[in-house]
Amino acid sequence: MEGSSLRHWKVIPILLITLQFTTNMVLSLADAPFDKQRNIEYIKSSCSSTTYPRLCYRSLSIYANKIKTSPRLLVDTALNVTLKASKSTSRLMVKISTIHGLRPRVAAAMADCIEVIGDSVDELQQSIEELGHISRSNFALTMSDIQTWVSAALTDEDTCMDGFAGKSMNGNVKTMVRKRIVKIAHLTSNALALVNNYASTQSNLP
Numbered sequence: 071m072e073g074s075s076l077r078h079w080k081v082i083p084i085l086l087i088t089l090q091f092t093t094n095m096v097l098s099l100a101d102a103p104f105d106k107q108r109n110i111e112y113i114k115s116s117c118s119s120t121t122y123p124r125l126c127y128r129s130l131s132i133y134a135n136k137i138k139t140s141p142r143l144l145v146d147t148a149l150n151v152t153l154k155a156s157k158s159t160s161r162l163m164v165k166i167s168t169i170h171g172l173r174p175r176v177a178a179a180m181a182d183c184i185e186v187i188g189d190s191v192d193e194l195q196q197s198i199e200e201l202g203h204i205s206r207s208n209f210a211l212t213m214s215d216i217q218t219w220v221s222a223a224l225t226d227e228d229t230c231m232d233g234f235a236g237k238s239m240n241g242n243v244k245t246m247v248r249k250r251i252v253k254i255a256h257l258t259s260n261a262l263a264l265v266n267n268y269a270s271t272q273s274n275l276p
């Protein structure tokens with residue numbers, strides 16, 4: 071009789087441990103989709119303040135699990151995505167510019183574009199580097215630098231398109247260049263909106 075009640079008492083801690091283990095497992099299984107949903111919602115709501123929210127969401131949601139709900143990682147990723155697209159556009163334009171038989175005015179516009187998009191790649195690179203060194207003590211100054219760099223990149227993209235203004239420039243080259251430049255200009259504009267958002271929120275201090 072006494073022996074059997076002792077056995078009962080020994081079983082209780084095992085039951086408790088098992089219960090706790092099961093509870094933890096259920097909670098962590100429930101956490102994963104919850105986190106994922108929260109990360110996606112964070113990107114969606116951040117993108118809603120940009121000029122091209124659908125492009126913003128499309129280009130950033132694939133990094134949701136890396137960004138989580140960090141405004142700094144959001145800006146970093148937006149700049150990275152923009153830089154990558156700008157570099158690939160730059161490479162394409164260099165390729166197009168070597169096509170023989172381009173009309174002289176088109177060839178000149180291409181040469182100008184290659185130069186200003188090169189500048190814009192440098193400016194985006196500079197922004198990413200500065201963001202890497204951001205701290206509580208240099209936050210305002212660094213963010214203001216980044217705003218300047220990203221705005222300059224946007225101006226360079228506009229300058230490239232201005233070179234192709236006018237019907238006389240119409241043709242395959244203009245169509246191809248415009249499509250790419252518009253895309254990177256929209257990505258840059260979105261990145262700038264996210265940068266401005268980050269800069270203006272005091273609670274974002276690293």
Ligand SMILES: *[C@@H]1O[C@H](CO)[C@@H](O)[C@H](O)[C@H]1NC(C)=O
Pocket residue numbers: 136143146147150
């Ligand atoms: C941005 O790109 C750099 C270089 O490719 C990489 O090391 C870094 O992790 C990227 N940052 C984010 C937030 O994805």
